[in-house]
Amino acid sequence: MRKASVPTPVSQLLESSSFINLSAPELIECALRNQEGILANNGALAVTTGKYTGRSPEDRFFVKDEWTSETIDWSRNQHINESVFLSLLKKMTQYLNHLHEKYVFRGFAGADARYRLSIQVVNEYAWQNLFCSQLFIKPTKQELMHHQPEFTILSAPGFKANPSFDGTRSEAFIIISLHHRIVLIGGTAYAGEIKKSVFTILNFLLPQKGVMPMHCSANVDQNRRTALFFGLSGTGKTTLSHAHGRQLIGDDEHGWSEDGVFNFEGGCYAKTIRLTRKDEPQIYNSIGFGAILENVAISNETRVPDYIDARTTENTRAAYSLAYVANARIPSIGTHPDTIIFLTADACGVLPPISLLTPEQAIYHFLSGYTSKLSGTERGIIKPEATFSTCFGAPFMPLSALTYAKLLNKRIKQENVNVFLINTGWIGGPYGVGSRINLAYTRAMVTAALNDRFDRSTQFTDPIFGLHLPLSCPDVPGNILLPWQSWHDRAAYECAARQLAKHFQNNFRQFKDAPTEWINAGPLI
Ligand SMILES: Nc1ncnc2c1ncn2[C@@H]1O[C@H](COP(=O)(O)OP(=O)(O)O)[C@@H](O)[C@H]1O
Ligand SMILES: C=C(OP(=O)(O)O)C(=O)O
Numbered sequence: 139m140r141k142a143s144v145p146t147p148v149s150q151l152l153e154s155s156s157f158i159n160l161s162a163p164e165l166i167e168c169a170l171r172n173q174e175g176i177l178a179n180n181g182a183l184a185v186t187t188g189k190y191t192g193r194s195p196e197d198r199f200f201v202k203d204e205w206t207s208e209t210i211d212w213s214r215n216q217h218i219n220e221s222v223f224l225s226l227l228k229k230m231t232q233y234l235n236h237l238h239e240k241y242v243f244r245g246f247a248g249a250d251a252r253y254r255l256s257i258q259v260v261n262e263y264a265w266q267n268l269f270c271s272q273l274f275i276k277p278t279k280q281e282l283m284h285h286q287p288e289f290t291i292l293s294a295p296g297f298k299a300n301p302s303f304d305g306t307r308s309e310a311f312i313i314i315s316l317h318h319r320i321v322l323i324g325g326t327a328y329a330g331e332i333k334k335s336v337f338t339i340l341n342f343l344l345p346q347k348g349v350m351p352m353h354c355s356a357n358v359d360q361n362r363r364t365a366l367f368f369g370l371s372g373t374g375k376t377t378l379s380h381a382h383g384r385q386l387i388g389d390d391e392h393g394w395s396e397d398g399v400f401n402f403e404g405g406c407y408a409k410t411i412r413l414t415r416k417d418e419p420q421i422y423n424s425i426g427f428g429a430i431l432e433n434v435a436i437s438n439e440t441r442v443p444d445y446i447d448a449r450t451t452e453n454t455r456a457a458y459s460l461a462y463v464a465n466a467r468i469p470s471i472g473t474h475p476d477t478i479i480f481l482t483a484d485a486c487g488v489l490p491p492i493s494l495l496t497p498e499q500a501i502y503h504f505l506s507g508y509t510s511k512l513s514g515t516e517r518g519i520i521k522p523e524a525t526f527s528t529c530f531g532a533p534f535m536p537l538s539a540l541t542y543a544k545l546l547n548k549r550i551k552q553e554n555v556n557v558f559l560i561n562t563g564w565i566g567g568p569y570g571v572g573s574r575i576n577l578a579y580t581r582a583m584v585t586a587a588l589n590d591r592f593d594r595s596t597q598f599t600d601p602i603f604g605l606h607l608p609l610s611c612p613d614v615p616g617n618i619l620l621p622w623q624s625w626h627d628r629a630a631y632e633c634a635a636r637q638l639a640k641h642f643q644n645n646f647r648q649f650k651d652a653p654t655e656w657i658n659a660g661p662l663i
């Protein structure tokens with residue numbers, strides 16, 4: 139892969155009237171003065187993002203040029219011409235230069251200094267700059283003095299593209315140029331676009347260095363045993379990684395090197411819809427001064443956040459630094475994992491609450507990435523929709539899926555990792571008929587998996603998917619472990635299961651170049 143040369147000197151395009159790495163209180167003062175948001179009674183800064191309250195994958199592009207034409211998997215990623223990028227870059231820098239104030243964050247992505255990326259984000263909004271300082275890794279004073287950005291992200295939600303002039307799909311755009319080492323984000327204020335752009339860049343760069351980049355959360359127990367939780371949005375990465383008695387490494391993006399696991403980020407981005415102190419105390423208690431509440435309804439008088447209110451979106455969020463989490467591991471680095479859990483929110487109600495995967499099944503399910511898109515995180519999704527999102531994060535994986543699968547396979551084999559598939563979605567029937575599995579049961583299954591409490595001699599092999607199901611699990615009713623037992627109508631289950639198995643097989647056809655042992659690890663029918 140060729141290295142990008144002669145990157146566009148953003149520093150020359152941007153005039154210097156910017157605030158660089160302001161503290162959280164300073165940024166909050168700016169945001170309140172600019173009327174970007176209000177203070178909630180828990181101390182968090184509450185903002186709304188307008189039209190875009192989730193990611194907009196259809197508006198996201200990579201510049202196709204001689205550096206990317208052969209490396210990016212264009213069957214899954216959208217391309218745009220360099221001329222479109224260059225003209226928007228010019229317009230956006232002009233736009234930012236005309237602002238009275240702009241806010242710059244300089245810091246890092248990657249807790250392992252050997253693999254970290256120096257990044258710079260230029261924000262129109264103070265609150266988005268606060269988001270960056272919460273989510274990315276802050277430099278020390280010394281590091282800031284010598285900081286040389288390797289990538290620059292320009293985020294100007296107020297700059298809207300004109301699709302017929304500018305060559306975008308809509309007024310919103312996220313354009314990544316790996317050659318110029320610049321990301322342009324315009325027209326959308328959803329802060330998740332910023333963090334997921336940096337993730338995407340790392341997912342492009344790190345495999346070249348032998349590091350497996352992963353859309354997963356991570357935590358460790360008292361004996362420093364690390365666990366990873368892979369899953370597409372809404373499947374429970376953030377929720378399940380904040381766990382009693384375990385230290386949080388990170389909730390969303392990690393790398394796995396020869397030496398172990400490291401977080402890319404310095405903070406979390408938790409969903410707050412229906413958040414309660416009782417069910418998710420670690421998340422609830424992390425939301426204080428310095429944190430940001432995105433699209434959470436706030437009472438006018440008391441300024442109390444109403445986490446139940448989904449009128450703006452189901453995808454309400456809290457962004458907070460790992461430093462605010464009572465039991466976080468900082469620097470967020472862990473040993474090689476000994477357990478990996480794949481999370482899927484199955485809206486068909488077919489997949490078992492927990493299954494034990496062979497190493498081949500693990501790669502089969504990693505490549506398949508079956509789950510449902512849940513309401514809100516992507517534009518246009520209003521009810522759960524079955525999807526196959528390869529690597530449990532297709533929108534963020536620029537290279538071919540097999541590149542990531544080979545890396546994962548190597549590490550799983552090397553470290554002899556136990557892999558489980560947990561359905562955090564529906565049981566007893568599909569969405570609308572069955573119900574979402576109780577979080578307490580999911581937590582109990584996770585605990586059993588992490589402590590290797592399953593009796594492998596009594597497990598049952600599911601005849602359709604070939605998955606190995608435990609017949610008992612501490613603190614979980616036995617009758618939900620075999621999925622057909624919680625359906626009223628066994629024939630309806632059978633039919634839904636066969637249909638889903640067919641979907642798996644059809645989807646897997648794209649991986650015809652995969653080793654046969656992976657292809658054969660799919661459904662048995
Ligand atoms: N059984 C369950 N397991 C995990 N999460 C659940 C479960 N039931 C409901 N939820 C809810 O689903 C959401 C999971 O979202 P989150 O943890 O943010 O996912 P991710 O980080 O993978 O995007 C949370 O709002 C959580 O409260
Ligand atoms: C920020 C996001 O990630 P997740 O929902 O996986 O936490 C997102 O998908 O917009």
Ligand SMILES: [Mn+2]
Nearest residue numbers: 375376390407
């Ligand atoms: Mn998350």
